[in-house]
Amino acid sequence: MAYAKQTGPPPRTRQPLTAVRVHGVDSRADHGAFLNLPHRLHGDLPLWVPPLRTEQRRQVDRRTNPFFETGSVRLFLARRGRDVVGRIAAIDNPAHNAHHGTRHGFFGLFDCADDPDAARALLASATAWLRERGHERMVGPVDFTTNDQCGVLTEGFEEPPAVLMPYNPPYYAELLAAGGLEPAMDLLAWEIPLDLHDRPRAERLARHVARTVRGLRVRPVDLRDFAAETVVLRRLYQEAWQHNWGYSPPSEKEFDALAKQLRRAARPELVLIAEVDGEPAAFTLVLPDVAPALRAARGRLHTCGVPLGLVRYLRAARHITRVRVVAAGVLRQYRGRGLDTLLHVEVSRRARRLGYRTAEVSWTLADNQAANRTLAAFGARVSKRYALYEGPV
Structure with missing residues (x-):
């Protein structure tokens, strides 16, 4: 669209x-x-x-x-x-x-x-x-x-x-x-082409990680056992993000509600979990960018019981070529071993196979120097900037 x-x-x-x-x-x-x-x-x-x-x-x-x-x-x-x-x-x-x-x-x-x-x-x-x-x-x-x-x-x-x-x-x-x-x-919101898997340096690093991290397995989320997968993703998210500025720990029910909302747009091929010796170690949550389809729906999927908005949504969704990287994280004990790069390369490969061409990574904290340096090295550009404000009460 x-x-x-x-x-x-x-x-x-x-x-x-x-x-x-x-x-x-x-x-x-x-x-x-x-x-x-x-x-x-x-x-x-x-x-x-x-x-x-x-x-x-x-x-x-x-x-x-x-x-x-x-x-x-x-x-x-x-x-x-x-x-x-x-x-x-x-x-x-x-x-x-x-x-x-x-x-x-x-x-x-x-x-x-x-x-x-x-x-x-x-x-x-x-x-x-x-x-x-x-x-x-x-x-x-x-x-x-x-x-x-x-x-x-x-x-x-x-x-x-x-x-x-x-x-x-x-x-x-x-x-x-x-x-x-x-x-x-x-x-910060970053825009990046989905060609990371075609870049020799990134592909070499991903292969090196796959060879050297013993017991490593990368798998897509299993929507057939969504309740169990939500538990895994919640643990990964909480442990990976808990020290970030502004982090708010979601309750089990809050995370379940958020996961159910995201599931409606999710492609399981793009929600990846890396396991080491059978234990979850890292994840990446990527969604098709259905914003154009939501705009086509005009705020309603049904009007007086008639799915007019849903029809417009589904028609526009056929032409989506962008994904959004919503969240990614590596548990502290596995950081520095290249699991994040391996997941990003694998997501890039899978997303291109599904017909997507670009990705928005949003958001990263402006003071997250490690993540922002990595994105810049991958060829991403800052496409949008958002701000949180504060004042005394």
């Missing part, structure tokens, strides 16, 4: 004199306005990918999102008169603070018109709610943890977003700065 080129930010308009009013989301009508706002604000942006409305509802529903078993969220709307001009979620994530020994609160699901007063009012409301719960800093946007969609796009507005990555107008960074927040960490 071809993307229309983003020609620039929408024209800035003078805001009316009606005062901004922020209130909690309590009624059914408020929930509908909260979920509909990003579609209304960004529906005309050529590169914006509408989230599936069923997924939006599931995320904010205490009955369906396991995050609410330990965490708390307060949703807010900003209005000018009767018009909804912004939204935000204030997030209390005890698991994050217990892991890092911090007193950080979070904000997420942030969407706003080009209205600095509304943004300031929304951020102030989230800050006040978090202050009441004893937090010292506010970080975001995260929806609701860094295992979910997070960050504000700050560079690369002309590039199409990958699946489960955000897209927003350029003025969002200005709104957060107007609200008193400062950049805390940059997240």
